[in-house]
Amino acid sequence: xxxxxxxxxxxxxxxxxxxxxxxxxxxxxxxxxxxxxxxxxxxxxxxxxxxxxxxxxxxxxxxxxxxxxxxxxxxxxxxxxxxxxxxxx
Amino acid sequence: xxxxxxxxxxxxxxxxxxxxxxxxxxxxxxxxxxxxxxxxxxxxxxxxxxxxxxxxxxxxxxxxxxxxxxxxxxxxxxxxxxxxxxxxx
Amino acid sequence: xxxxxxxxxxxxxxxxxxxxxxxxxxxxxxxxxxxxxxxxxxxxxxxxxxxxxxxxxxxxxxxxxxxxxxxxxxxxxxxxxxxxxxxxx
Amino acid sequence: xxxxxxxxxxxxxxxxxxxxxxxxxxxxxxxxxxxxxxxxxxxxxxxxxxxxxxxxxxxxxxxxxxxxxxxxxxxxxxxxxxxxxxxxx
Numbered sequence: 001x002x003x004x005x006x007x008x009x010x011x012x013x014x015x016x017x018x019x020x021x022x023x024x025x026x027x028x029x030x031x032x033x034x035x036x037x038x039x040x041x042x043x044x045x046x047x048x049x050x051x052x053x054x055x056x057x058x059x060x061x062x063x064x065x066x067x068x069x070x071x072x073x074x075x076x077x078x079x080x081x082x083x084x085x086x087x088x089x
Numbered sequence: 090x091x092x093x094x095x096x097x098x099x100x101x102x103x104x105x106x107x108x109x110x111x112x113x114x115x116x117x118x119x120x121x122x123x124x125x126x127x128x129x130x131x132x133x134x135x136x137x138x139x140x141x142x143x144x145x146x147x148x149x150x151x152x153x154x155x156x157x158x159x160x161x162x163x164x165x166x167x168x169x170x171x172x173x174x175x176x177x178x
Numbered sequence: 179x180x181x182x183x184x185x186x187x188x189x190x191x192x193x194x195x196x197x198x199x200x201x202x203x204x205x206x207x208x209x210x211x212x213x214x215x216x217x218x219x220x221x222x223x224x225x226x227x228x229x230x231x232x233x234x235x236x237x238x239x240x241x242x243x244x245x246x247x248x249x250x251x252x253x254x255x256x257x258x259x260x261x262x263x264x265x266x267x
Numbered sequence: 268x269x270x271x272x273x274x275x276x277x278x279x280x281x282x283x284x285x286x287x288x289x290x291x292x293x294x295x296x297x298x299x300x301x302x303x304x305x306x307x308x309x310x311x312x313x314x315x316x317x318x319x320x321x322x323x324x325x326x327x328x329x330x331x332x333x334x335x336x337x338x339x340x341x342x343x344x345x346x347x348x349x350x351x352x353x354x355x356x
């Protein structure tokens with residue numbers, strides 16, 4: 001699916017990362033750089049949530065209401081998997 | 090729902106936490122204590138995943154295949170919410 | 179070191195976990211249980227931070243001001259290691 | 268400080284994010300996109316750790332061995348703060 005909100009967020013994040021590269025080039029204070037990286041990570045979390053929300057309300061609902069048990073099992077397993085990874089990154 | 094696997098995991102975690110309390114009482118090295126706390130958090134993540142997996146395959150499927158749009162919306166929103174919190178704890 | 183604040187927090191967390199076990203025993207709603215597990219994890223984060231703060235201001239300062247380069251290297255490496263694990267749990 | 272390793276990692280991450288933008292443009296599967304975002308977050312964690320490690324071995328050691336108690340307190344407090352944020356993103 002095309003998710004304009006997620007795309008806009010990623011473009012902003014890309015600019016944010018280029019800003020952090022300049023901070024390193026300038027020899028900025030390490031802790032300030034780490035804080036900016038943490039801000040990018042928070043922005044990436046919001047982007048994931050935007051995409052997950054769209055996914056649940058479209059693909060997941062379609063799969064669960066559909067007649068294919070393998071497809072149903074697959075979409076549910078994927079939710080558990082990304083949740084598992086989310087608790088690790 | 091009664092989830093015996095999750096219950097067993099929590100009982101083990103409870104014992105683990107009592108062990109960490111004893112480490113503090115004994116004046117153990119701080120970093121060793123922090124590592125044990127992190128091990129408990131990894132065990133709690135696994136417990137959450139066990140419960141989430143059971144939830145998706147029962148309550149969520151029932152709600153989405155059901156006729157109540159409010160209930161459907163509620164269960165989907167809950168998934169997004171716990172994912173959002175998971176990326177913050 | 180004996181850290182009474184951390185000890186008190188762990189005792190509260192232990193009670194919280196017993197409460198979650200009762201929720202599972204009662205067949206409470208899965209999402210409510212996951213939310214309580216996430217609350218315990220936030221409380222464990224606060225406990226780690228209490229201990230880390232005490233550690234930095236005592237052991238770390240002593241090691242860095244001391245004359246043993248191996249000890250100095252060890253305490254610094256430990257900080258990086260627990261930070262690395264923290265970004266994964 | 269100029270940290271070439273961190274800079275190289277950020278340039279790679281920037282390219283990775285542009286790749287994710289193309290995935291969204293192409294209408295790729297949501298879960299695949301979320302997985303790529305999670306991979307970027309893991310790469311950002313590694314970048315932070317590289318910077319933290321350099322910081323501990325330079326600025327932190329200098330501050331703690333120095334004669335300024337305010338500076339000493341500041342660098343220690345910063346470590347606790349970024350650890351606290353790390354447990355939340």
